[in-house]
Amino acid sequence: MTEIPQERRVVTAIPGPKSVELQARRLETVAAGVGSTLPVFTARAGGGIIEDVDGNRLIDLGSGIAVTSVGASAEAVVRRASAQLADFTHTCFMVTPYEGYVEVCEQLAELTPGDHAKKSALFNSGAEAVENAVKIARIHTKRTAVVVFDHGYHGRTNLTMALTAKNMPYKQGFGPFAPEVYRVPVAYGYRWPTGAENAGAEASAQAIDQINKQIGAENVAAIIIEPVLGEGGFIEPAKGFLPAIAQFAKDNGIVFVADEIQSGFCRTGQWFACEDEGIVPDLITTAKGIAGGLPLSAVTGRAEIMDSAHSGGLGGTYGGNPVACAGALGAIETMRELDLNGKARRIEEVMKGRLAEMQSKLDNGDIIGDIRGRGAMIAIELVKSGTKDPNPQAAADLAKACHAEGVLVLTCGTYGNVLRFLPPLVIGEDLLNEALDVIEQAFGRI
Template identity: 60%
Template structure:
């Protein structure tokens, strides 16, 4: 086992799991009652506890219970919740001014964030960056840039994809319930290709890359027509789809195909980017140099910020005034992002993500050896998942995932689910978590599997 890693950042919370009430506790239940009268029923939350503070590898609820955090706010607080450099930069900025609108009166921190993303994203070509508020908004603007640069309308996405909840990104998302059901009609000129999903490829994982690429190529060349496709957009690791790592070589072939056909290749790094996988961007694991890279989630340590970074000729194609937004690149969020960059680089968190991934994978392999419902363990760095199936089959086991998730919360561990079939447990601990808390969290998970 590696040495215990000192927690990075956050309030001075004791780094322990501690349950002092039932879960959820009385204060959380009281807030939940108020919520029922104030919020629409469609706005749901994964667990019934309400947060009071968080940092390092724990989250404290309003009843004083301390939970081990394996979710990071869905990959947002990658550097740790309330990380000191993030907090200090944002706090100082809030004391100067909260907003001017970059389109009206610009400020340097926006430029500095853009310069940093231009430096860090794959490739040494000339780049430009534009900032937005959310991943959905950034994905939409990536499509706008691609359409402006190519003069073409069509967008190609993949099975199991999740790109957001706005009209266009909802249309690009593969899963109907809960993201699309009842919200149509959808945006036109969106097409979907098979994903080289090794575990579920019909003829076996060894054929996934070749056969999926053939289907992708034929979809564009035969059914759509390459001359009308503006962009192909893909998550280098599919997030909500279940942490699917495409078959080796598939994405490189897709990128080469796009280059040959004059199609913009867009990497949606909203969940996998900003150090989560042990590299700045998941694209790096496949040697990809995307034309456009979309980031959000972990970019600003919990403050709303997203970005599109890409080739200068593509990014400069949109006409003046065609891109922007009132809050896009908020100054406090920009300062927070600069704090994230500093924290990852100065605290060597890319290496820490790889270590965390090794620890998680070791624990999950031990669990898999005892429980035949584990179909596959997959992921990269501190972005790891298990797909659960019925014993002796590949039939999705959604009920087991739900039961394990509930059991973990009851015992002080916050986990997340995912997957097109709802049968994936995903693990996204903050990179500030200690080895001790990681080990303790997986003991809780092991007990939850045993309880089935």
């Protein structure tokens, strides 16, 4: 495995001529609906660097949307996946099983919150995990309604589009959507009308009131929430909100599902973000960071709930593919050995400190309305000067300016006005600070 120099290098325009040529080929054969944040074509990636086909090296503050938390070519992931490739690529666990699948489920039982007996089922993508969590909750409770939250994102399949809050680009024109999905308020502190300090109590009361009045708690199979809302803008629900909703679910026999697909596996400085307020979910969905870049997802939960589905009711041809399972075991090994929870907490310390400095000292720093997030899941919400009006243009302009200087950043948010930072947890602190220098300079050009 070739080590990639951990240094930013811009030797052509971004994108460079080879990427431009590949983009022309792409436009001929790849469906237009498949977008890309930045059309530079990757040649190699590892640590905190993405090297493109033109020889540019970009500092990676995206991690493939929180997937390559251990880096895009982590030694343990490559070693274990390569060994598995040499043995066999697939048998289908539903035909002849293999140990790797069982080992991943054992690790999930150990790492996920709670000391109760747990079981897991493995799938390919986050959306599949969420969809199967709904199936499991429905068969367990013999109920049909599913409750989700404003600003939530849960996937792109028909059911998970219904669960997702944001219309464009995820839902526009793709309906009709799956029925029996209900949306209630979330404690979005920065935008809560009576202030962030009231958001937890007031939003949970409103949500519970709506569930009781509009659905009936006795009809709800599952309540699904991201403990830190991802695509919606890296929103941390105000303190007290999650415990109140989890307690309501427990009191009414509702399956409480923590969607940790973006926030899980050390991303927030804990193995799972729901640990922050001591939440023990009935079911937890994971994907993204689980397998170092290989396609794998899981539903893990209370054994009696997971066992509600009849034999053959859960599964899929590729679910828990042996190579992906090997990658997951390598990723978890890396997380443990390098203490990536500690690394994530240090990233938070560096990033929040630098971003707060920018907010206070830049002439246009007041467009940073909010700095939030935990661990290596940090965001700034951009607003029009002197207001809280969303400023999506500033987010787009900042991202463009960073990309031109070789720093890959992503935007998100219901209003498209959030710049989010998801560096690999193995990124060097020098690279992280260099990326923040570029971000600071970009503010001066918008």
